[in-house]
Amino acid sequence: MISVLRDFDWRRWRLVLTGGTIIGLILICAIFAPWIAPYSPYDLDVVAMLQSPSGAHLLGTDELGRDLLSRTIHAARISMEVAFIAASVGLIFGTLIGVAAAYFGGLVDMVLMRFMELLFSFPAILLAVVLMASLGTSILNAMIAIGIVFIPGFSRLARAATEVVLREQYVEAARAIGMGHGRIVFVEILPNILAPLLVEAAVAFSYAILLESALSFLGLGAQPPEPSWGNMLNTGRGFMGQAPWLSIVPGAAIFFSVLGFNLIGDGLRDVLDPYMKE
Numbered sequence: 001m002i003s004v005l006r007d008f009d010w011r012r013w014r015l016v017l018t019g020g021t022i023i024g025l026i027l028i029c030a031i032f033a034p035w036i037a038p039y040s041p042y043d044l045d046v047v048a049m050l051q052s053p054s055g056a057h058l059l060g061t062d063e064l065g066r067d068l069l070s071r072t073i074h075a076a077r078i079s080m081e082v083a084f085i086a087a088s089v090g091l092i093f094g095t096l097i098g099v100a101a102a103y104f105g106g107l108v109d110m111v112l113m114r115f116m117e118l119l120f121s122f123p124a125i126l127l128a129v130v131l132m133a134s135l136g137t138s139i140l141n142a143m144i145a146i147g148i149v150f151i152p153g154f155s156r157l158a159r160a161a162t163e164v165v166l167r168e169q170y171v172e173a174a175r176a177i178g179m180g181h182g183r184i185v186f187v188e189i190l191p192n193i194l195a196p197l198l199v200e201a202a203v204a205f206s207y208a209i210l211l212e213s214a215l216s217f218l219g220l221g222a223q224p225p226e227p228s229w230g231n232m233l234n235t236g237r238g239f240m241g242q243a244p245w246l247s248i249v250p251g252a253a254i255f256f257s258v259l260g261f262n263l264i265g266d267g268l269r270d271v272l273d274p275y276m277k278e
Contacts, residue, residue: 012271019263022256030076041227050243060245062235070226071270077220078228079257082143083208089147091201094154099185099193101155102162113159120152128211132220142221146211148271150204159202161193168192191231195272202265206258213254229254 029036038058045065053060059069097116103108119127131145165171165188174184209229215221216230224231229250236246 015263015267019260022260026076027259029073030080032198033074033077037073039070041071041074042225047164059249062246072249073255075227075229079209082212083205085143085202086146086208087204088260090150090154094151095158098155098158099162102159116152124149125214137220142212142215146208161196162189165189165192199265199269202261206261
């Protein structure tokens with residue numbers, strides 16, 4: 001164990017470790033929110049409305065006297081849950097579609113990728129809004145809508161990576177010995193295209209947080225009184241002159257979450273890309 005730590009190149013992993021530390025702290029807050037938050041995110045206190053940060057309320061209170069720190073901590077649950085589930089939906093279905101298109105080629109490739117290009121032609125936020133308007137406003141529908149938005153990007157990446165792997169000799173050898181399609185895909189192809197997909201997934205996590213916040217800001221995501229960084233920003237924009245902390249606090253939470261996932265993505269690219277290695 002000591003020798004492994006001694007040989008570990010911390011410099012190459014510094015971005016991953018930095019981003020992982022930020023996301024780890026946010027995940028701890030999200031998981032243990034009922035025990036970490038000093039107050040309930042729903043308790044009203046008309047006497048303490050729009051109080052500035054103080055000893056009683058470290059980040060101040062909102063327009064209904066609710067503790068802003070408690071609401072920010074509980075809102076992390078929604079953002080992290082949406083990010084992980086939406087990115088997972090895009091990763092799984094996008095990878096399967098991209099691998100199938102590249103592996104079978106021909107008509108299968110043309111039909112699948114033309115449909116992906118159709119979805120890709122819509123701006124992400126517009127497509128998410130249209131899907132939310134069709135499915136209804138709820139957190140579950142937000143996860144589905146954001147996950148669908150991610151599918152075309154993952155499918156194009158998986159298709160390109162699979163086409164590279166299909167030219168390798170070990171795939172030809174697997175076909176020569178009579179290995180089935182399923183085994184070739186899951187044993188020979190998927191493990192060798194995992195690196196770029198992991199980098200894309202890390203970026204998708206950060207984008208999912210931004211999309212969820214945008215949908216909540218527009219009133220299509222989490223509904224009041226459920227705390228969400230997006231609807232907290234929407235509320236705070238009406239009090240920028242009187243109580244700027246209402247917008248600064250959820251904005252800072254979004255900033256650090258996106259920063260953490262982007263650092264992880266950049267770090268994974270540096271570590272997993274063979275051309276980046278010295």
